[in-house]
Amino acid sequence: MLRSLSIKNFALIEQLQVSFDTGLITITGETGAGKSLLLGALGLLLGKRADLSSVKDNSVKCSIEGVFDIKKYDLESLFEEEDLDYEVETIIRREILPSGKSRAFINDTPVTLHSLNRLGLRLIDIHSQHQTLEVTTNDFQFDVLDALSESNREIQSYKRGLSLLKQKEKEEKVLLDSQQELTKEHDYNSFLLNELEEAKLKPGELSELEERYETLINIEEIQERLSGSVSLISSEEVGAGDLLNTIKTNISKVAPYSGTLKELSDRIQSVYIEIEDINDSLQNELERLEADPEQLEEVGQRLQMIHNLQTKHTVSSVEELIKIKEELQGKVSKTESLSGDIENVRREIETTKAQLDEVAIKIHKKRTKALPKLVSELEDILKSLGMVNASFKTSLTLQEKYLSNGKEVLEFLFSANKGGAFGELKKVASGGELSRIMIGIKAILSRYTQLPTIIFDEIDTGVSGEIAHKMADLMMAMSKNLQVFSITHLPQIAANGQSQYKVFKEDINNTTVTRLKLLNNEDRIREIAEMIGGKNISDSALTHAKSLLHYQK
Known part of the structure; x- marks a missing residue:
């Protein structure tokens, strides 16, 4: 207040x-x-x-x-x-x-x-004649009816459920839009993914393939140079091994004569061992290598496939291709899982609707019970306010659509005259009639809710x-x-x-x-007397004013 x-x-x-x-x-x-x-x-x-x-x-x-x-x-x-x-x-x-x-x-x-x-x-709720049009709105009429039906708890439960329903329907739309968008790309993404999966790419593979390809394509030159190198080392006449062995023998004989010679002898011995080991490695590599046109063709084709994939996806490494494959797996998987997500949301929507329907029925029952009471009390008040023939024709009809405060359509028709046609308040009630209807409704509401x-x-x-x-x-x-x-x-x-x-x-x-x-009391008597008879206050006006204020002469 x-x-x-x-x-x-x-x-x-x-x-x-x-x-x-x-x-x-x-x-x-x-x-x-x-x-x-x-x-x-x-x-x-x-x-x-x-x-x-x-x-x-x-x-x-x-x-x-x-x-x-x-x-x-x-x-x-x-x-x-x-x-x-x-x-x-x-x-x-x-x-x-x-x-x-x-x-x-x-x-x-x-x-x-x-x-x-x-x-x-x-x-504060301010009411003047031009503001009484509020009483003609369906929302206001429902508010009045709900106050009498004491269905606030159910209304709040319904509104929470309706909010959840709208949220789930929004989720469904987002999923459907995503599904529609992803479906357009699904076939192409699946093709690209299948292509990359069939390639069976491995990290670091490209450098290994390129090295293998270079070896195979240059096998003859490699063999020729390995063979020549082995000959230069192991030739019995002027081979590097024999020459180094002769040097090693010569120096070893004089090594005991000084520390310097001993050191040189050890170094020559190390070089001789290393050259022998290199010769063995060259022999082994030479024996291992052989021309393999089929393998060369196979390695060449794989390199070409990888290069083609790199060009298609505009990348420069196998690792990047593998990352693209993982991204495509996510997109394809998401597209395929969306159907399940949509089905889950639709089940949640149906469950929410069932719960909403249950609450809406409870609200409908309470409103249906309270509506005749509202009409009866309002008609009685209007009769006392001089609208002796005022009457209302009302109905509550359940429908399928979920509205903001239930699933009903409220028809609240009015007639001011006996035998007169019923119509919507805003169309058939005058300003004065709307004022009395509004004050009547507020009087009823004041008994049921804290205004x-x-x-x-x-x-x-x-x-x-x-x-x-x-x-x-x-x-x-x-x-x-x-x-x-x-x-x-x-x-x-x-x-x-x-x-x-x-x-x-x-x-x-x-x-x-x-x-x-x-x-004060005296002021009120004079003010009300003036309201009754004008500025020139008569004795009768004063008497009437006192009677209105329950005063005695």
């Missing part, structure tokens, strides 16, 4: 500080006195966009601050979502700077207009006499469960307020300002 309101430098309001209590609060005043300014200031406080033209003095900051008691509203989760400190007594402040820049604060924490609006919708503070802005226009008393009684009944403001021109409603405020204009130093005053 709204505990207090402070306004500075806004339109005709220079400075205003007012506190409010619980119950029904009535606000009266002449047309043009500035009642709409209060609503404008509250609108800014609740998140409407600011306009520098609404500032009284452009050189001074405009500020609007409201203190709210929010302990009954279960707003902890909203504060947590907005990363705000939750306080039972929450302060909202809006500022418009001389530069035109607007700032908003919740408990002294800067917030966006979106955050302010989210909270504002949960704190925010309600402000009725001249919603009683066109009402008089006994109907005005009935409307006042209705507002009084509502005010037992919530804070109700009524901006009114009707003395019957003004007199029923637990407290009454008057909006009026006053000229100070050649400047017109708007004031808001809490009326």
Whole structure:
């Protein structure tokens, strides 16, 4: 509920500080006195966009601050979502700077207009005649019905399930799109993969093949040069081995004569052993090598195949080809596994739908039970408000489509006259009728759910006499469960307020300002008498005013 309101430098309001209590609060005043300014200031406080033209003095900051008691509203989760400190007594402040820049604060924490609006919708509900069109919307009608049917737990469960269903359907679409895209490439990827798998590539293979190919293609020259080298080493006449052996023998004979000769003898011995070992290796390599045209052809073909694959895939090594093969394996495997993934998601979708259907049936049963009660209570209220022939024709029809709050279509038709044709509210109900329907619905809702503070802005226009008393009684009944403001021109409603405020204009130093005053008992008698009979207050008007206020002469 709204505990207090402070306004500075806004339109005709220079400075205003007012506190409010619980119950029904009535606000009266002449047309043009500035009642709409209060609503404008509250609108800014609740998140409407600011306009520098609404500032009284452009050189001074405009500020609007409201203190709210929010302990009954279960707003902890909203504060947590907005990363705000939750306080039972929450302060909202809006500022418009001389530069035109607007700032908003919740408990002294800067917030966006979106955050302010989210909270504002949960704190104050403003109703004027042009805003009663809300009652004609299907969403609002469902909200009212769900409050009476006490199906909030099922509705929340349904919404969680619907969110999951949409998530799974989105997953299915992504998988199907991927499958469609990958299927286009699947055959080609499979061909490329098969080609690489058949190649049986091995890391380091290319250099080995190239070396083998060079050996085979030059086998004759290699054999010739190996054979010549062996002859040069092992020839009995001038072979390098025999010559080195002779040198070794000569030096070994004189080696004992000095250390230098001994060292030279050892070195010659080492060289002789090495040349013999080289000769053996040359002999072995010569014996091993032989021309093999078939192997040459085979190695050449494999090299050509690898080079062709490198060209096709624009790489320069076998290792890169192996990496491409692994990537292709992943793509082909993913394409082939997508069918299984799609099937799994579709099973999850069907399970979610089955659970949603089960919850939707529970909601339907509760709504079906509550609908006649809503219609009956609303028709009774409207009869008391002078719409004696008002009646509703309603139906709830289950369908296959999943809607935001269930699987039903609600038909809420209205007729104001006996024997009249039923039609949609927005088409057949007048503005005055919509106002009474709205106040009737709010009165019903106030008994079943915790509503925010309600402000009725001249919603009683066109009402008089006994109907005005009935409307006042209705507002009084509502005010037992919530804070109700009524901006009114009707003395019957003004007199029923637990407290009454008057909006009026006053000229100070050649400047017109708007004031808001809490009326005492005597003030209320005169204000209501003036509402009854005009500026020239008669004794009968005073008597009537006192009777309305339950005073005795």
